[in-house]
Amino acid sequence: MNEKYRKIINERQLVxxxxxxxxxxxxxxxxxxxxxxxxxxxxLISSEEILGFSAVWWNEIYEESSAIEWIDFNPIISKYRGRLVAPKETDMSYEILAILKKHGIKYSMEGSYFRVWGYLNQHTNPVFV
Incomplete structure (x- = not known):
């Protein structure tokens, strides 16, 4: 692990x-x-900035994983179909949950998003599903 992140983890008392x-x-x-x-x-644990909502390259997420405080998954995919037609919406909840459950990854619900926590501190008390 990067020494910079180790220092942040210790200072913020992250688990x-x-x-x-x-x-x-x-x-x-x-x-x-x-x-x-x-x-x-x-x-990321090193910033107050929230990155996204955007598509991601999963290998890049993996590379940054030791610094991810949390990641939210939007289960609704919206595809643009033109100016005169409403976007096509597809619910990917089943696929997202299948992956989380397959690997025993705990998550919480934050509004309509699935949140996977990388780190917690003493003030963070998510309700895991």
Whole structure:
């Protein structure tokens, strides 16, 4: 692990929820799903900025996994079909949940999003599903 991240983890008294194996399994299965349309947003431990909602390259998420505080999955995929036609919406909840359950990855519901936690602190009390 990067020394910069180790320092942040110690200063903020963060506790890891995910390990490299779980991150690898999660990223591998989402990449295998061949869905670049699944949108995620995530927060790194080194910043207050929230990145996303956008499609991601799962190998890049895996590379950053040791610094991800949390990642939200938007289960609704919206495909543009033209100016005169409403976007086509597809619910990917089943596919997302199947991957999370397959690997025993705990998650919480944040509104309509599935949140996978990388780290928790003493002030974070998610309700895991």
């Amino acid at each position: 890891s929820v995910m390990n490299k194996t779980k991150w690898r399994e999660l990223c591998h299965d989402f990449e295998k799903l061949h869905s670049l349309y699944i949108r995620v947003k995530y927060k």
